[in-house]
Amino acid sequence: MSRKEIYKKRLERHHDELRWLYMELYGNSSMFAELCDNMEQFYLERSRTLRTTDEQREKRPDWYKQNDMLGMMFYIDNFAGNMKGVEARLEYIEKCNVNYIHLMPFLETPKGRSDGGYAVSDFRKVQGRLGSMEDLESLTAACHKRGINVCMDFVMNHTSEEHEWAKRARRGEGEYMSRYFFFDNFDLPSRYEKCVPQVFPVTAPGNFTWLPDAGHYVMTTFYPYQWDLNYRNPRVFNEMMYNFLYLANRGIDIIRIDAVPYIWKELNTQCRNLPQVHTIVRMMRMIGEIVCPGILLLGEVVMEPEKVVPYFGTVEKPECHMLYNVTTMATTWHTVATRDTRLLRRQLDIVNALPKEYVFLNYLRCHDDIGWGLDYNSLKEEGIGERSHKKYLNDYFRGYAGGSSSRGELYNEDPVTGDARFCGTTASMCGIENAGFEQDQAGMERALRLDVMLHAYMFMQSGIPVLYSGDEVGQVNDYTYQKDPDKAADSRYLHRGAMDWKLVEDISEPNTVVGELFRRLGQLEQIRKTEKVFVSNADTWTVETGDRSVLCIGRYFEGEMLIGLFNFSEFEKSLRIPEDGIWVDLISKEEQEAGKESVLLQAYGFCYLKKSPSF
Secondary structure: OOHHHHHHHHHHHHHHHHHHHHHHHHOOHHHHHHHHHHHHHHHHHOOHHHHHHHHHHHHOOOHHHOOOOOEEEEOHHHHHOOHHHHHHOHHHHHHOOOOEEEEOOOEEOOOOOOOOOOOOOEEEEEOOOOOOHHHHHHHHHHHHHOOOEEEEEEEOOEEEOOOHHHHHHHOOOHHHHOOOOEEOOOHHHHHHHHHOOOOEOOOEOOOEEEEOOOOEEEEOOOOOOEEEOOOOOHHHHHHHHHHHHHHHOOOOOEEEEEOHHHOOOOOOOOOOOOHHHHHHHHHHHHHHHHHOOOOEEEEOOOOOHHHHHHHHEOOOOEOOOEEEOHHHHHHHHHHHHHOOOHHHHHHHHHHHOOOOOOEEEEEOOOOOOEOOOOOHHHHHHOOOOHHHHHHHHHHHHOOOOOOOOOOOEEEOOOOOOOOOEEEOOHHHHHOHHHHHHHOOHHHHHHHHHHHHHHHHHHHHOOOEEEEEOOHHHOOOOOHHHHHOOOOOOOHHHHHOOOOOHHHHOOOOOOOOHHHHHHHHHHHHHHHHHHOHHHOOOOEEEEEOOOOOOEEEEEEEEOOEEEEEEEEOOOOOEEEEOOOOOEEEEOOOOOEEEOOOOEEEEOOOOEEEEEEOOOO
8 A cells, every 4th residue: 555545544534523623613624624735744754664663553552551661751951961862871771671761841942931841932943952853863763773662742732932923923913913812901811810720829820921012911821931822723723733743753652742731711711621622632633643643642631530531532532542640649649648548549449440441651750749639528528628638748748747758848839828739759758868868777778668669559550650760769859959040949850850870870789779779670660561460451450458558459461360569657567368369479479378378568568469370
């Protein structure tokens, strides 16, 4: 089949629905025709290697749901200086058993007004200090030769005020003003403000910014230098889809859509999660399946579960391939602070009950702060208030309460509501920083066990695990950001420190903290890769243990069963295996028979028990 025939077949599969949705949103047939023409051009420009990958993945659409998928996210400059440096470090990434890397924002942004790279001034240019588009293509090609997939952030909701569109809009050019939300007085903005919540009420209050030189207000949901795009204008949608396809053609495998729920704005609404957002994401999914079906869409939806799940779409009309498991992450740390697994079990049960086609990315820490978006209705039934509990969590993880050895800082603290988010690396939150500072050997062993147990638990969740670069070697908080004027006001840089390659030198040294952590995590990663029960679409459930501080997760796939027991307390626990049969501990290789002997869990210990085939 020729290239044009392949494209025609893919287009025919989606054309009617794509046209119907486009016309419903825009009612502009000429713009739809332009979109189709450009889609074909991007397809024809796609390299032979990428087209071959597309065809392989079309034949095996569940390729990303396998048990060998393990991600790692990092900032290019922090990890290796630039893209060429990352390419030179691919052997290390392979040693970490990672086959999916998320490159944090690398497109051109203005210095000092970039929100960590999320204020893009040119969607087709790499930041000069990080490399070039040619370097990106070289890196993705080198990754693909090693079986490593590459993810990048696609910031759809807004552009930098330094983007060419924004500059022309600021000069009063009507065509470009219509690509944003401009108002010559505060009448309409004031009506928006009555309904639209503030994202950063302390550091960036309000949703509009006054531009004295332009004599207009412009909508800025996040920061004043990030101007919201107006997706009611079909030109905006088309041009952003062209940018999306251009980047896909550079070898990107996974497109992370930033701030998805905010894309569509409508007066007298919260401008969040509107139906038109799902129309846009559904069209984006179809455009990808027509032009570059090898790529995946990862949605960033940092909201409560009932608002997250709709971004998968339906099984028949899917939207995002993957979503972040944000609430489970926050609930995990709540469980660490309370030693009570009940809320976490409820959260996991919600996720486990979803269709197996839905894939979550699971993580302990990432580039962002931790917002305490928990299920407070359930906590209220236990007599726990929202405000008091958020304060307890922030105090605990700063080492102020609950016998904690965690260390970290608050982010975006609101003195009026008492609300705040939390910053810190996994290692520091587990106590490795504190134990090292105090030269506490027993404390260090407990901290290591907690760190490893949390990773073992994360691997047992339904979905794909993602490491935050540095976690594999126990990298702690980096307080040097406080001395950088461009970073000092943003405590998230506490956990965005540069990779400490001196630590990596010890990964093969068994008598070091780094060597022990790297070995234990490597053991878990190898178990996950070799045991098919870890595939994303395995049956997964939780089991009552009779002890609030111990979580039990079960997994079943094609006749094999595995249960994991995780002790979230600082006390040793002895429990009976909650399922009948003979079980093999995948760590110690010892056999145990349910009902005859108890499983002994150390403080912050865990075990993986696989059912013997004879049972």
